[in-house]
Amino acid sequence: MSAADPQAWGTRRRRRFAPETWAPLICKGVWDETADVRTFLLATADGSRIEHDPGQFMTFRIDTPDGAVERCYTIASSAARDGGIEITVKRQDGAASGHLHDTLTPGASITAFGPSGRFGPVAWPGLKYALITAGSGVTPMLSMLRTAADRGIDVDAVLLQVSPTDADMIAAEEIALLKRRLPQLVHIPIPTRGAGAARPNAELLTSLIPDMAERTVLCCGPQPFMEMVRSTARDAGVPSESYGEESFDFSSPETEITPAADARLRSVTFARSGKVFDCAETTTILAAVKAAGLPLPSSCARGMCGTCKTFKHSGEVTMAHEGGIRQREIDRGFILPCVSRPLTDIVLDC
Template sequence: MNPFAAPARRGAWRPDRWGRLVCRAAWDETHDVRSFLLQPEDGSRITHEPGQYLTVRTEGAGVERSYTITSSAAGDRAIIITVKRKPGGVMSGHLHDTLHPGDVVEGFGPAGRFGPATAPAECYLLLSAGSGITPMMAIVRTAADLGIDLDAVFLHAARTEEDLIGAAELAALARRLPRLRVLMVPSRPVNGWAGEKGRLDADALARLVPDCADRTVLCCGPEGFMAAMRVATAALGVPSTGYFEESFDFGVTEGEMAGDSTLPARRITFARSGRSFDCPQGTTILAAAKAAGIAMPSSCARGECGTCKSLKVSGTVTMSATTALRQREIDRGFILPCSSRPETDVVLDR
């Protein structure tokens, strides 16, 4: 079959179950950032909204990690994830070193509710640092491909100019999007950088984006950066309702804490496999499953990624976080075991 020919329509990729993806291409973005083009092995169409992410697992790494989809949402035959190699990072190092064209990984999603599809606005400040640029790249690429008249200031911080991801491409996209202004700001430039430089703070934001208070802010980057930007944008008049952020820098969660041993445990049963285990009251279902030696798909363990999403057949739970679920999924009975504590015995469709 001619790979350039329009393919026959195939079924939709299922975002609520693991599926196989073939790596079709891989390339370096910077010295420690690499992108991978992934295509559903069965030819299904994989759709997403700009700002969503995919959870990936491989046999070799033995862990699951979530990565933002950086490709334009205008296409549905393949997606791109962009991965920064982290010191000691099991999955990022594994993907950088071993994932080549023709290899297969498993993916779950797309998922997530970060981006303009869930935060519609007249104008934006896309504020990022380091690998936090990835959802912003998806937003801008999608706008360019769909002819959306995007009014946005794209302000990105990095350590040096050698760490800037997609600088040349963004300059080209800005020529297609007349109301897009791109500002790359290395904090410690090394090669005679002629543009803006230094650390971003409230003073820098006020100078570079004087109408900051009138823009909806989408922020992504290291936790320290986002904490600083949260304070800085608030000081400049951005309301909390106009500030959104995305992060995969997850710390210790409540779900790992022990439950109340003085209360009777609840029985959790997987309907399809027939496996069951006790869950102390006050403990999440995911934490109890791990303690019982029963594997469940999971990534963030705090209700943000949707990897553990499960259909509840019966029983009652209290969910402390529902970010990764849409209301229609909640109405159908889906829960997030990582943030769900049982009030009764529970049966899940697993």
């Protein structure tokens, strides 16, 4: 729409973007956050509103020269705004992020699925928060803080942001403005190189956040960083139900077992869509889903992030997770398909 079109400025009731189907989003704007981090403003092609909770993500199908790949990117924008979403993407090795930086320009489209995920204050409620991030892991925290500011939530939060240099701090100027709207927000930038550099470790974290045990700790960043934060939080006395993390680190996915010729096949049924496919007992359900060409949001593929958490209506699985699902969720019937292998025929709520 042009600026001269009254509908571009007015408000009207719009239908909701369906989170369970793939659909195109149109790029409406692009701007650089740092030298290698770029934000993309995306809106639905039909004007429908995108409803999401702060901390959720969307899965994007990216058509690269080497073929289509799927990647998850956190929605960085405020959940109080539904006219479009923002994703903030760091250019990294591999085809996906570089292809976005090079080709996703205003007017271009990209296919998306979601919003999905249970990371953030809705799933991890608390009176006080410690938001501990590294690199582009700050994006879900930005959504939380932007949402709090837009909705007038006086959140008590410490944002600890680790980046290589001050110039690599994503949204540093905006965070300074958010502090004016969120008087209890404490921002602690930690550069790891240059003047004022520090090494993020347990000693530093506990000295900077001495009341960590009293806070709900949410962490997002590279895998080794999250392992350090998780251990630090545990040693500081943070209960497991007050610690959450999210990562879209694709550097070391779980090694998949190649099905033996005599491996027994089990059927997996998606109850809502009616799709049925086979999964060998030696193969994860997520791998079988991908092989069947069906959508199921996922990220770490190691049973840590909880992205692919799905309700199991019937059947038995063997599951070896790394903290991405709580025991009470398992007791209710949820599984992580990325680390679950079928022992019987399975019916999932998909």
